[in-house]
Amino acid sequence: MASIINKISLQNFFNYYGSYDANTYDFKEGINIVVADNGAGKSKLFNALLWVFYNELLDSDLKIRRNIESMAVKTISDMAKNEVSIGESVDCGVRIEFQDSRFTYQIEKKFSATKISDKGNMTDVGCWEINSYDFEVSRKDNMLLRFKPIFEENEKNEIVNKLIRKDLRQYSFFQGEEVEDIIDFSKKQSIKEAVRKITNISKIEELEKLSFALREKAENDYNRKSKENAKNAQELEQKLTAKEKFKKQLEEEKDKLEVYKKNHSEAKQESYDLEDKIQNSEKKIELKEKRKELLRQQKNARNDYEKFLDGINARFFDGNFSWIAMGLNDLPYSFLGKKSNYLDVVAEKKTLYRLKNNPEELSTVLPLDMPDTMTLDKMLQDGHCHVCDRKAEKDSEAWNYILKLKNRPSSNQSENQLFKNDFKSFFEEIQLQSQPFTGKINSVEESISNSIQKLNEHKARITKLSDRLKSNQNELKELLKSDDIDASTEDERNILNSYEGAIKRATQAEGRIIRSKDTIKELLKKISGIDEELEKLRGTDVPTEYKEAFELLTDISDAITNTRENTFRNMLERLEQFSNRHFKNLVKYNELSGGILKFKQTLSDTIELDVVDGNNNIISGSSEGFQRMKKLAVVMAIISAKGSGFNYPMFADAPLSTFGKGFIKSFFEEIPNVFPQSIILINNIYDAESDNKLDDVGNDLLSNDSHVSTLYLNEVEDVPQVERRTIISKLK
Amino acid sequence: MNNIELIKEILSDSQIKEKFKISQSDLDNLNGDSRYQKQVVQVVKEIVADNENHISATKSYNKLKNILNIS
Secondary structure, eight states, X not given: OOOEEEEEEEESBTTBOSOTGGGEEEOOSEEEEEEEOTTSSHHHHHHHHHHHHHSEEEETTTTXXXXXXXXXXXXXXXXXXXXXXXXXXXXXXXXEEEEOSSEXXXXXXXXXXXXXXXXXXXTOGGGEEEEEEEEEEEEEETXXXXXXXXXOHHHHHHHHHHHSOGGGHHHHEEEGGGHHHXXXXXXXXXXXXXXXXXXXXXXXXXXXXHHHXXXXXXXXXXXXXXXXXXXSHHHHHHHHHHHHHHHHHHHHHHHHHHHHHHHHHHHHHHHHHHHHHHHHHHXXXXXXXXXXXXXXXXXHHHHHHHHHHHHHHHHHHOTTTOGGGTTOTTHHHHHHHHHHHHHHHHHHHHHHHHHHHOTTSOOOSSOTTOSOHHHHHHHHHHTEETTTTEEOOTTSHHHHHHHHHHHSOXXXXXXXXXXXXXXXXXXXXXXXXXXXXXXXXXXXXXXXXXXXXXXXXXXXHHHHHHHHHHHHHHHHHHHHTSSOTTSOSHHHHHHHHHHHHHHHHHHHHHHHHHHHHHHHHHHHHXXXXXXXXXXXXXXXXXXXXXXXXXXXXXXXXXXXXXXXXXXXXXXXXXXXXXXXHHHHHHTTTSSSOOOEEEEEEOXXXXXXXXXXXXXXXXXXXXXXXXXXXXXXXXXXXXXXXTSSOOOSOEEEESTTTTOOXXXXXXXXXXXXXXXXXXXXXXXXXXXXXXXXXXXXXXXXXXXXXXXXXXXXXXXXXXXXXXXXXXXXXXXX | OOHHHHHHHHHTOHHHHHHTTXXXXXXXXXXXXXXXXXXXXXXXXXXHHHHHTTOOHHHHHHHHHHHHTOO
């Protein structure tokens, strides 16, 4: 009969405040569930067994296992510590009762602590004195009532080992994330180790060694007898020496092969270990290079933006843009009108002045000083008036009139006194200076609109680059697990180089393994050839018993070698078969098929596990839930493939943390097929809003139809830590 | 795999079965206490037991010499 845990009791152990009686779980064969929200004592219950098995506890602050002595004060319930005065003691302990077909056992680990000071925090080690650590084991015959204490330390440890055998403990005593490590698909060695454990293959290996040694001794005796009776002893001796030489070479080659296999296995393992990192490294390098480029682009974009902003002010006065003229569309017409009015007034005043002073003088309707001297010269030279387009031949009346105009005194020379100020040049200067602006007035609004668009484009470019940089920065931080995202990429390059090196070494070792196996075949062939020659030289007088003994032991050692190889191969097949059976059952409530698990022996004799689809194509990238299910399926297969059943309980804390409802349901249906008793600590089915604190899956498990033996609910009130205690309620 | 299962597995090897004419009933009748008639069965049984008891190769061979008639 398997070991079955009947009770686990806790005394002032973390939040389990109070005596053993106040904190007892009664478990049964089959499925036992402890449901608790985070912080309600699941992991502490797991810790109780850690203490029993390994004298260790998981320090939830440091996430490491520590020896009980190093965290004794922390282990005692705060509520209990708070209640005692100086000089008083608190007892803290764990008691487990379990039974097999004949006996019931009690294991208790405990200590007491006395308060010696109340200075500082009550959890301070200096405030407490630990009195003693006790490890007590007692046993009773199932037919009797009284427990008898066990005193021998070895016997006590053997009884602890009966609870869950030490070498199989990793397959049935684990916390959620530890499932990842039990069967690490990336570590080919881990499946091989599992197969070795469940097949007792090391025993067959030892037997094989013994059979080789026996064969060797039989051969030595046979050779000795042959030499005594040989007709040609010298030739026989030579052949025997030659055979010894080949045998020695064979042994050396086998040793070499083992080294090549080891190298291959290590290089492969290294490459697998680096595979995750290498993807990260490649990604890191890519992201860092992208970051450099983005930073460069961002700098350029900012410079362009700054330049553009600087140029914006210039556009008010730059004749190419003339923004200052915006809204002045009517001003040029108004200006020209005013200028024209001014000139008319000036011309009128001058004409009237001349007429008044020289009534006989030539009067003209031409504007003052018009045409200019150069034009008048040309007209005189051409003999043609370009104003009225008539002939003005030299010395004609018209020609003399033009000459007279040319020789007339300049208006400035004679008429300055008519005006206090002359605004003509003022108007002309304004007209000249405003010429570039007046021509652009109509396009200023469009120009400003274009510039605003350009400005927005600059801003958008900067924002886009900032967003890309931010995203790049987040990805880098996530990958680097650090804020120092601008550190050099040297580490990544080293990882890439290491990966390439590992692949190269694995390939090199593969070649060596193949060549070494060929060499071994050659040497065996040579030895076999020598054996045939030796038989002829041994003569007929050698007692047949010696020959028969040698041949018999040779046949037996060959058969043992075959047995070892077959055992391993058969177990691998069984493991594959059971893994797939469990896996199929575990994923049956999921719409997606998880694939088929395939185990394969590698060149270096380790085991590779692939997940393939119906067409034998490798599937990768399943969800975390599926991945963990595969591992649980393999763990279950390791137990099932043993064939003789598993004689120990499964005790798991949060094994289902990444599972959906379908997985949880199928897990509880499948687990009794593998483990005679399972104690599962979970929060997945806890529902704070529900009356009984269970969700629909939890209530299904609670119902009488389910095959759950016991179901406990752990709760803690939302009170200060010194008042906090776990309340255990048995729901089933 | 216990010792009897291991002995059966070794004697189930096709070459051994054929060469030493080991029948299925020979295998079925194997148990820890019986005296085995066939030399090969006795030798395998001895080797498996010696291995279980961590007997050295020299001591084991000396014991086997009697069964193998080479003492």
